[in-house]
Amino acid sequence: MNKLSTLIRKLFPEVWINGHVKKMKIDTSFIKLADKLLGRHRNKRIDFFPANHGRGFRIVIDNKICLWFFQDGDHFYYDGWEVGKYKNGEVTILDELKRKKNFVCDDCGRNFKDERALQIHKGHIRNRIN
Numbered sequence: 001m002n003k004l005s006t007l008i009r010k011l012f013p014e015v016w017i018n019g020h021v022k023k024m025k026i027d028t029s030f031i032k033l034a035d036k037l038l039g040r041h042r043n044k045r046i047d048f049f050p051a052n053h054g055r056g057f058r059i060v061i062d063n064k065i066c067l068w069f070f071q072d073g074d075h076f077y078y079d080g081w082e083v084g085k086y087k088n089g090e091v092t093i094l095d096e097l098k099r100k101k102n103f104v105c106d107d108c109g110r111n112f113k114d115e116r117a118l119q120i121h122k123g124h125i126r127n128r129i130n
């Protein structure tokens with residue numbers, strides 16, 4: 001990023017983001033829809049739940065609109081929506097995922113108990129002073 005770009009980003013973040021979006025050829029109508037749906041700057045209530053069947057998750061907006069997502073190979077896809085009265089979610093739901101960070105080798109897929117074991121496996125361990 002050059003100095004002018006950095007300056008624009010700091011002084012006019014919206015201008016910088018819009019330029020970035022254009023450069024990446026992203027459909028802005030989708031972003032506008034997401035802002036509207038999820039209530040950007042309006043603090044809409046968003047709750048997150050695991051799906052109650054299959055491997056997936058639900059995002060609930062304002063306790064009324066539920067968006068379903070299910071696994072398709074290495075990603076999730078949007079499966080559709082439903083409406084109803086939904087309870088509040090648990091905001092710490094993802095904390096455990098962060099703690100259980102997976103240490104998987106990108107090359108062979110082997111699982112390791114911690115970061116150090118993975119680094120040793122990949123030959124990334126270096127002699128460190130301390």
Ligand SMILES: [Zn+2]
Binds near residue numbers: 105106107108109121
């Ligand atoms: Zn490996």
